[in-house]
Amino acid sequence: MTLGGELSLKAEHPPQIRSFLKAVAESRRRLLMLDYDGTLAPFRQQRDKAVPYPEVASKLEEIIRGGRTRVVIISGREVREVVSLLGIDPQPEMWGVYGLQRRRPGGNVEVTPVEQRYLSALCDALRWLEYQRLAGSAETKNGSLAFHWRGLRPSEMEEVRGRVLLGWNAIAKDTGLSLVEFDGGLEIRAPGIDKGDVVRMLLEEMGPDVPAAYLGDDVTDEPAFEAIRDRGLSVLVRPQWRQTNARIWLKPPAGVLDFLAGWLDACQQQTTKTGGRAEAANRLERAAKQ
Secondary structure, three states: OOOOOOOOOOOOOOHHHHHHHHHHHHOOOEEEEEOOEOOOEOOOOOHHHOOOOOOHHHHHHHHHHHOOEEEEEEOOOOHHHHHHHHOOOOOOEEEEHHHOEEEOOOOOEEEOOOOHHHHHHHHHHHHHHHHOOOHHHEEEEOOEEEEEOOOOOHHHHHHHHHHHHHHHHHHHHHHOOEEEEEOOEEEEEOOOOOHHHHHHHHHHHHOOOOOEEEEEOOHHHHHHHHHHOOOOEEEEEOOOOOOOOOOEEEOOOHHHHHHHHHHHHHHHHHHHHHHHHHHHHHHHHHHHHO
16 A cells, blocks of 8 residues: 555556546545445355454454545345444444345434335245244344355255245235345345445435445345446456446455455545645645744
């Protein structure tokens, strides 16, 4: 990193990232939005063990403490889980369950109410898993029920997937719940807000001309990639590329760490320039008083 002179950007960064980070360096406010699982942390069969990749947490802490970047985590998990796993101070703003929960930086959590008919349908979906003796792999969330098959062999995965859908397809069709397949499982959830809606809301709150980026890995991040397409940088984070609306592809964890380091460098570069201008102004003021 450089704290003076020109912004240092890694040569292997794609041109779009180099250009974007230069804009970050020249701006006084920025917006950095990130998914959690698969982006900041590796997938784990034991989901409560999915802590961030090494150095990711410290990089985020530095960016937040810099004070000029609004850092927002947008996850399919409930926010309480992300708070516990991320383990950084200060904590960033967080949105959980694809936008049904919002945790402000001060710690206040706002929860969007879910209609009783959807809650009843989700109970039916859970009872179906219990009937199939699959409830041990279920994750119950506010307005959502996820079934995880990570760690199973492909043949086993297809077998349990078929058993889950045998009941869930009918429940979704009859009640209006949404069925979404994600990396490592299947989710049935109440209709409404998704990650794309959250991104649009955040962009509107920040206003135009603020450099903004969204990093995510899963198909559930595609609405966010689409929402930011004309307003910022969308980054797919995956070991292998897949078809996506994102503009850039980075491999974790090295690609994510390089991106965060570049962001931090850009912020520090802007701070250095601002500090230099302030010092010059102070010198002029002192000289005028003499």
